[in-house]
Amino acid sequence: MATVTIEKIQKNGFFETLRTDSWRAYPITVLIGLGGFLIYGTWSALQADYYWFSIADTGFGGYLAPFYSPLFFIKEGVAGAAPIEHAIFGPWPQWWPSWIPPSPSLLILAIPGVFRFTCYYYRKAYYRAFTGTPPACAVGALPRKGSKGYVGETGLMVVQNLHRYAMYFAIIYIFIFFYDAFLAFFNNGKLGIGVGTILILGNAILLGAYTFGCHSVRHLIGGRLDCYSCSMGAKRAHSNWKLVTWLNERHEKFAWISMIWIMVADLYIRLVSMGVITDLNTW
Numbered sequence: 001m002a003t004v005t006i007e008k009i010q011k012n013g014f015f016e017t018l019r020t021d022s023w024r025a026y027p028i029t030v031l032i033g034l035g036g037f038l039i040y041g042t043w044s045a046l047q048a049d050y051y052w053f054s055i056a057d058t059g060f061g062g063y064l065a066p067f068y069s070p071l072f073f074i075k076e077g078v079a080g081a082a083p084i085e086h087a088i089f090g091p092w093p094q095w096w097p098s099w100i101p102p103s104p105s106l107l108i109l110a111i112p113g114v115f116r117f118t119c120y121y122y123r124k125a126y127y128r129a130f131t132g133t134p135p136a137c138a139v140g141a142l143p144r145k146g147s148k149g150y151v152g153e154t155g156l157m158v159v160q161n162l163h164r165y166a167m168y169f170a171i172i173y174i175f176i177f178f179y180d181a182f183l184a185f186f187n188n189g190k191l192g193i194g195v196g197t198i199l200i201l202g203n204a205i206l207l208g209a210y211t212f213g214c215h216s217v218r219h220l221i222g223g224r225l226d227c228y229s230c231s232m233g234a235k236r237a238h239s240n241w242k243l244v245t246w247l248n249e250r251h252e253k254f255a256w257i258s259m260i261w262i263m264v265a266d267l268y269i270r271l272v273s274m275g276v277i278t279d280l281n282t283w
Helices: 002-012 025-047 110-117 120-129 154-160 163-183 195-212 215-223 232-248 251-274
Strands: none
Touching: 025 120, 025 251, 110 163, 120 251, 163 195, 163 215, 195 232, 195 251, 215 232, 232 251
């Protein structure tokens, strides 16, 4: 019976299935959600302005939009830009092509972009929603020319292997985001808290939960060991592995929540910087 079912699905092709549940809901949700994230992220990165908010132009602290952190270079004289002292390497470089917006975001999005694109969960999500290979379990895949059948991820496997290397850089970003959260508790040198503070701090926490729940981190912490009781070091690794496993079991949830949260935080800071909305704060 199982063989007949598989042959029927393969023969009739795309979307062919014997499933009677609402299996279309998942790929449609991913298509809308992940597609929206890609569109907003690209739009935000190309704006090159209104990514910083503080009460005064001088003084310690302020809100930095997550899609623009860290600030390697800063273009002075841009509306809503951070003060030049926040630039790691100083003023905007002269070699930058004039036809590309002088956006700090364009310099730093590659690493988190590669990390998410090659994430084990996101592979499942976009392979189903964007390429239909297959759109769901036990559902016919989108036919492709020259293909003898389902080949899974093999076409992109070389790129997918970058995940384990992008993971190390992604961890560095988490510490940078927590520093941004620290800055968000100050404005013009005064300690306080605002809606932006909560959004930036929440972004760092959620991205940390998503990143440290990564399968590569889980393997690095203790998954590579064959014996957890052979030494004290192995026992400690097992304890760390169990903690990461708790995050790993919720990897999909943190992937979605952190993705939505960072968009909301970035858009909120942009709107506050533009004066469209007013930040509620204690300053």
